[in-house]
Structures are given as C-alpha cells and as structure tokens.
Amino acid sequence: MLQSIRNHIQSWISWLIVGFIILTFALWGIQDYMGGGANAAVASVNGEEIKLDDFQRAYQRERERLRQALGSNFDTLSQDEARLKQQLLERVIRERVAQQAARDLGLRVSDAELAAYIQALPEFQDNGRFSSARYEQVLRSAGLTKQGFEALQRDDLLFAQLFAGLRDTAFVSAHQFDAAVRLQHQQREVSYLVIPADKFKDAVQVDDKAVQDHYAEQRERYTTPEQVSIEYLELAGADIAAGIKPDEETLRRQYQERKAQGAYDSPEQRRARHILISVEASADEAARAAARAKAEGVLQRLKRGEDFARLATEVSQDPVSAPKGGDLGWFGRSVMDKAFEEAVFALAPGGLSEPVLSPLGWHIIKLEESRPAHSKSFEEVRPELEQAERQHEADRQFFEQYETLKNLVFENPDTLDVASRELKLPLKTSAWFGQSGGEGIARDPKVVAAAFSDEVLARGYNSELIETGANHVLALRIKERKPAAQRPLDEVRAEIIAQLKQEAMQRRARQSGEELQKRLAQGEDAETLARQPGFTWVQAGMVGRVDAKLPAPVLRAAFTLPKTQPALGGARLDNGDYALVRVTNVREGDAAALSSAERLALVRELTRGAAERVYEDFVSARLGRADIARYLDRL
Missing domain, CATH: 1.10.4030.10 (Porin chaperone SurA, peptide-binding domain)
Structure with missing residues (x-):
C-alpha cells in the first residue's frame, strides 16, 4: 500500500501523510495501530x-x-x-x-x-x-x-x-424444611422388568447404505486426532544419587558428630509378660484385699509350674495383652507405671515378681528378656549414613544442574542439544500421543499440556522445565507432528456396523418395553407378560432416592414417575438394555422420623443451597447492570 501511495505522490501534503503513517507505525507498531497489540x-x-x-x-x-x-x-x-x-x-x-x-x-x-x-x-x-x-x-x-x-x-x-x-x-423456612424432608426422604415401592438388547441380535441387520450414510454424517467422529512425538531431557535426583559414593572420612566425621549428640544410643530395655487382676479406683478395702488374694493365688499356680502365657490368656483382665499371653513387648524406662517399672527392672530374665499394685490393679510380672544400654557402632549405622550423605549430595547437585538446565533451555529455545551435551543428559524420544495423553512420559498431564501449548507446538520452542515428581524435572520440544486426519471408511466399517447394530438392538428393546407398558396399562397381568424367555420381574420393594441395590437409571425413572399408582415408565440401562419400571406405592418422608444429626445435616444442606442462590442472584443482578464490551476476534 505504501509503495502505491509513493508512486502517485503529487504534493507535499501526500508526503506529510506518509510520514505521519510511518511515524505512527514506528512508535506504536502495526498491532496497536490496528487496534490489537501484544496484550490487547x-x-x-x-x-x-x-x-x-x-x-x-x-x-x-x-x-x-x-x-x-x-x-x-x-x-x-x-x-x-x-x-x-x-x-x-x-x-x-x-x-x-x-x-x-x-x-x-x-x-x-x-x-x-x-x-x-x-x-x-x-x-x-x-x-x-x-x-x-x-x-x-x-x-x-x-x-x-x-x-x-x-x-x-x-x-x-x-x-x-x-x-x-x-x-x-440466606435462611430456610419451616415450610421449606418440611417440603425437603417429604421429597428427599420419600420412598417408593418399585419393581422392574429388564428387556435385554441381545434378545434382538439375530433380528437386526445393517446394510451398506446405512454404513455410508452414518460415515458421511459423522465424519468428525472418525478422525485421528492430532498427534506429536517429543524429544526431551530428564533431570532426576535418583539418577544423580545412583552415581554418588560418599567418602569414608565424611561418613566417620558425621558418625562422631551424631554420636556425640546421642543419636545412636539405645537405653536398656525389657521384654515382659504380666497378668492383671483389675481393681476399680473407687473400690473399698475389702475389694482390694479380694483382688490381692486372687493375685496371690495366680502367683502360687505359676510357682507350681503352670505356663505363664496360658494362664495369662485364661485369667488376665488386660484386654490388650491377655490374647497375646500377657506379652507387653519391649519397653524402656519412663513408659510403665513407676511401681511396675521398678519391679520389672529388678528381675532377672525368667524371674517372677510378687504382686505389684498400680492404678489398674494387681500385676504378676515375668521378665522374658533384657537388653543392656547400647551405642550403635559405625558399621551398624554405615548404610544409614551413606544414604543420608548420598541424598544430601544428590540434592545439592540436582538444584545446581536444575539452574543450568533451565538457563540452557531458555537461552537455546530451538534445540535441546546444547543442554544435553553440557549436562551429559541423553536426549530421549517419546511414542506418538494426542491431547488425551499416551504411554510412558505422555501419561503425565503436565507433559501433554506443555507439548500442546502454543509456545511449544505452534512456535517450535523448548518447554519450560516441568516438575514430574520430587527432584525430577524435564524439558521437551516437538520432534514430529501428525495433523488430524480422516480415517478411511474401510478402516472404520466394522466399528460402524457394530455401533449401528447395537443402536438398532437397543431401539428394538425400547420398543418392546414400550409395547409391554401399553399392555400393562390396559390391565394385563405383569407376571404373565414376564414369562417370555429371558424376562423376569424384579421386586425391589420400598426404596429411597439413594439405593445401591437398584440400577441408577431404574432408580431415576422410578422417582420421576407421577405419584398416581400404579405408575409405569421406562429407562435405558447403562449396558443398552431397557427396563420397564413400575411404582405401586409412595410414602412421603416424615420429619419426625429423622434423627437430630439427620435434621442438622439437612438444614446445613438447604442453607448452603439457599446461600448459593442468593450469591448467584446477586452477581447476576450486578452483571445485568454492568457495562461490558467483548472483543471476541482477539480470543
């Protein structure tokens, strides 16, 4: 356009106009001049x-x-x-x-x-x-x-x-509450008859014209969506850690530091069994004496050689340890009651205590094993130290390489080769995948979103770093791209035939169900109609709006039928079969039958719904008064 003007300039006014246009473009750019702009x-x-x-x-x-x-x-x-x-x-x-x-x-x-x-x-x-x-x-x-x-x-x-x-x-009135109870807690007596679609398999045929017509009308359904194959670099902390071997000097220094802090000290421990004869805290002296006498009797039986574990299972009143033969496992000091602890730590392995009184009652204790205080050696904790040091060093190297990778990917937006060479990361290639994802790396929605972003797909740049796990990131770019393509009819013919046949079978099942519904409405006996091969009336009884024993479509149909009884309707089941639904009784919900918890839950639900309506009405009113301009051509 400028050249055309230039060729026909006849006066200094024309040159002035051209100069003004050029200056405008230079200062503001064509996009702003035309009403757009990078961030319009x-x-x-x-x-x-x-x-x-x-x-x-x-x-x-x-x-x-x-x-x-x-x-x-x-x-x-x-x-x-x-x-x-x-x-x-x-x-x-x-x-x-x-x-x-x-x-x-x-x-x-x-x-x-x-x-x-x-x-x-x-x-x-x-x-x-x-x-x-x-x-x-x-x-x-x-x-x-x-x-x-x-x-x-x-x-x-x-x-x-x-x-x-x-x-x-927002508030809920008593009338609204009662109406909600009647509706939400309503029950209906439901029965239904399933007409299987497969019953009509042999009666349905699909001709070639139907296939061609369907293909012509639904061409968009038979396209292969756009797909891409990406190349990518992965930086993984686990891979870095696998190549790290902590040195001996560092490990021994860390061991000494932690040992000085008591990290590897294990206090002495005991493993014991007990038999409890419980005594209530409010018990009088006579009850306490009776419990003590019972404990003494148990002790004498043990001294005569009865097995402690068997006797604990028989007479101990500790519901936790009695089934385990009174076994309390390993424990150290400051865990048990003070009197119990002193008795245990005074025993030698295999020894029995005299009856010991605690707030729970009288105990007879047997010490099974003891462990002296122990400080773990360097060799015992070496694997733990190696793992901690390896992880620490891997984290340090990961974040260092992360920054390098981020900069290289940004500074070289049209290739990953530079980052691959610099960080010695192998450049990997994915299988083909579409916007719904795929196998391997394409299972991650963040990877798929990055691959199909404008920056990567349309402009051909590297992606930013994508975090796919703890200390695990990747950068990607498009390697190859396949546009969406129409699938040939021969390729999808079998698929179309199967679909059309299934749809025809479902229509026949529905027609059969509707015919049976008419006959029932005219007074024919339901049980007689159901005697056809493959038909059975299912008597579900009284059901509520949420009842897992009924197919969801049957339940929805039952609660959309009028209250007049009997009421008849139908529903297509999820597998394509058709169900004839009958309601023979309706019982309204009764607020008096609700528990206080149910009443409170319903009030909260209704109040929340009322609040949402108030909010939506408020915003809609403001929206109606707002001055709004939409620039759809810029989307």
Whole structure:
C-alpha cells in the first residue's frame, strides 16, 4: 500500500501523510495501530480491561482441568476451541463483576491474611512448616509466577468473603424444611422388568447404505486426532544419587558428630509378660484385699509350674495383652507405671515378681528378656549414613544442574542439544500421543499440556522445565507432528456396523418395553407378560432416592414417575438394555422420623443451597447492570 501511495505522490501534503503513517507505525507498531497489540484486552467490565495474557493463562488452566477430567474424550471437545474460549470468557467476566462488587462493599484481603492462607496450604510445606523453596518449586512446575498465583489466591479469598457475607442473609423456612424432608426422604415401592438388547441380535441387520450414510454424517467422529512425538531431557535426583559414593572420612566425621549428640544410643530395655487382676479406683478395702488374694493365688499356680502365657490368656483382665499371653513387648524406662517399672527392672530374665499394685490393679510380672544400654557402632549405622550423605549430595547437585538446565533451555529455545551435551543428559524420544495423553512420559498431564501449548507446538520452542515428581524435572520440544486426519471408511466399517447394530438392538428393546407398558396399562397381568424367555420381574420393594441395590437409571425413572399408582415408565440401562419400571406405592418422608444429626445435616444442606442462590442472584443482578464490551476476534 505504501509503495502505491509513493508512486502517485503529487504534493507535499501526500508526503506529510506518509510520514505521519510511518511515524505512527514506528512508535506504536502495526498491532496497536490496528487496534490489537501484544496484550490487547479481550473484554472490558465497567471500564476495567481483561487482558489477553491473563485470559490465555486462564484458558490453559481450564484446558488442563478439562483434559484431566475428560481423559480420552478431551480430543473431541478440544476441537471446538472457539466455543470453549467464549464460555471461559463469560465466566471470567462474571468473576470480574463479583470482584468489583466485593470491592464496592468494602471487602479487602490484607497482605497478612493472604500470607497466612498460603503458608497454611500443605502443598507448600515440608515437615508441617511452610517452605519458601518448596513454594517456588511448586509454582515453577505449574508455570505460575508468585505475583500471578498470589493474585489468584487473593481473588479467591475475596470471593469467599463476598459469599460468606451473602450466606448470612440466606435462611430456610419451616415450610421449606418440611417440603425437603417429604421429597428427599420419600420412598417408593418399585419393581422392574429388564428387556435385554441381545434378545434382538439375530433380528437386526445393517446394510451398506446405512454404513455410508452414518460415515458421511459423522465424519468428525472418525478422525485421528492430532498427534506429536517429543524429544526431551530428564533431570532426576535418583539418577544423580545412583552415581554418588560418599567418602569414608565424611561418613566417620558425621558418625562422631551424631554420636556425640546421642543419636545412636539405645537405653536398656525389657521384654515382659504380666497378668492383671483389675481393681476399680473407687473400690473399698475389702475389694482390694479380694483382688490381692486372687493375685496371690495366680502367683502360687505359676510357682507350681503352670505356663505363664496360658494362664495369662485364661485369667488376665488386660484386654490388650491377655490374647497375646500377657506379652507387653519391649519397653524402656519412663513408659510403665513407676511401681511396675521398678519391679520389672529388678528381675532377672525368667524371674517372677510378687504382686505389684498400680492404678489398674494387681500385676504378676515375668521378665522374658533384657537388653543392656547400647551405642550403635559405625558399621551398624554405615548404610544409614551413606544414604543420608548420598541424598544430601544428590540434592545439592540436582538444584545446581536444575539452574543450568533451565538457563540452557531458555537461552537455546530451538534445540535441546546444547543442554544435553553440557549436562551429559541423553536426549530421549517419546511414542506418538494426542491431547488425551499416551504411554510412558505422555501419561503425565503436565507433559501433554506443555507439548500442546502454543509456545511449544505452534512456535517450535523448548518447554519450560516441568516438575514430574520430587527432584525430577524435564524439558521437551516437538520432534514430529501428525495433523488430524480422516480415517478411511474401510478402516472404520466394522466399528460402524457394530455401533449401528447395537443402536438398532437397543431401539428394538425400547420398543418392546414400550409395547409391554401399553399392555400393562390396559390391565394385563405383569407376571404373565414376564414369562417370555429371558424376562423376569424384579421386586425391589420400598426404596429411597439413594439405593445401591437398584440400577441408577431404574432408580431415576422410578422417582420421576407421577405419584398416581400404579405408575409405569421406562429407562435405558447403562449396558443398552431397557427396563420397564413400575411404582405401586409412595410414602412421603416424615420429619419426625429423622434423627437430630439427620435434621442438622439437612438444614446445613438447604442453607448452603439457599446461600448459593442468593450469591448467584446477586452477581447476576450486578452483571445485568454492568457495562461490558467483548472483543471476541482477539480470543
């Protein structure tokens, strides 16, 4: 266009216009001149812009959520990208309206509140305490900046404040409660007859025209989705640790340091059995004396040679140790009652105590074994020291190599070869996979999301480092790419025939069920109708809305039928069979029959539902009054 103007310039005014256009492009760029820009707004809400960058990040998070939720079905859904983006934009607009409403009401989230909330999240804690290093690592692996993540959390807390404030205005009336009880705790007497689809297998045929028509109408269903093969570098702490051999001097120094701190000292221990004759703390002297006499009798039986374990099982009143022959296992000092401990530590192995009184009653004790105090030798703890030192050194090397890998991947965005040579990491190649994932490394949703991101797939750059486990990251790039392709009819013919045949069998089952329903409605006997081969009436009896003994479609159908009795309906079962459903009695829920816990749970459920409706109505009203502009061409 500029050359055309230049060729026809006739006056200094034309040159002035050209100069103005060139200057404009130079200062602001073509994108801004044309109304776009690298970070243009995709919408405006009451004058506040929703930037393209923010929307794209939200879109990537939504795609990842859908990919994990839908699995193999995600490939089909992701093809309608425009609709997904428009739906997300409406949600983002709604959130911005709610955010503005919260600010208008004076709601705020302070920096201290935000920090306390984030530090309490278990994802960012090591050994129960907030770790800045863990925080940064998790955000980095998720592709988030601190500023971006904290802004998201601040918004969430602000929404929670708004919801909490509106929730307090919600209430449930007695009438609403009674109506909910009648409905939710209603029971129905249900029976059903299953008409198997397989019954019509031999009666159904699929001709070639039906196959061709289906293929023509449903071509999008018979495409191979876009697939990629990636090459990637893995940096794994476990691989680093495997090549580390701690030196002897370091191990012995650590042993001496820990030994000086008492880390390897084991106090003396005893293993004993006991027989308890229990005495209540409130027992009088006569009861105590009777218990003592019983304990003396047990002691005499032991002295006459009866087996301690067998006698403990017979007479001990300790419910924990009696089934184990009175065995208490190994224990040290300051574990048992003081009098019990003194008696045990005064015995030699095999010795019996006199009756010992504790708050629980009278004990007869037998010492089985004793262990003297012991300090573990270097050789005993050497494997433990080696493992700790190996892990410590592996962690140090991992984080050092992590930084190197991150920089090399960024500085050389169109190749992983440089990082591979520098860090001596083998460059690996994956099998083909689509947006629903695949085998091996492609099982990880974060790997799949990175491979199909605009940065990697469209622009051909390396991915950022992806955390796939503790001290385990990788970087990837596209090696090969296969576009989506139509599968030939001959390849899918058998699949189509099987589907069309199954659909026809299901239709025949439904038609048969509907015919039987008409005959029942006209007064024919249910048991007589059910005598056809393969048919059986199932008498389920009175059931509630949640009852695992009925197929879910039968239960749903039973509770959507009118209360008039008998009521008849039908349902397609998950396996394609058809069920004829009959309801012969309806019993309303009774609030008086609910326990206090059930009443409280229902009140909470109804109040929560009411609060959600109040919140949605409030935001919808604000949305209706908002000044909103949408720029869909920028999505």
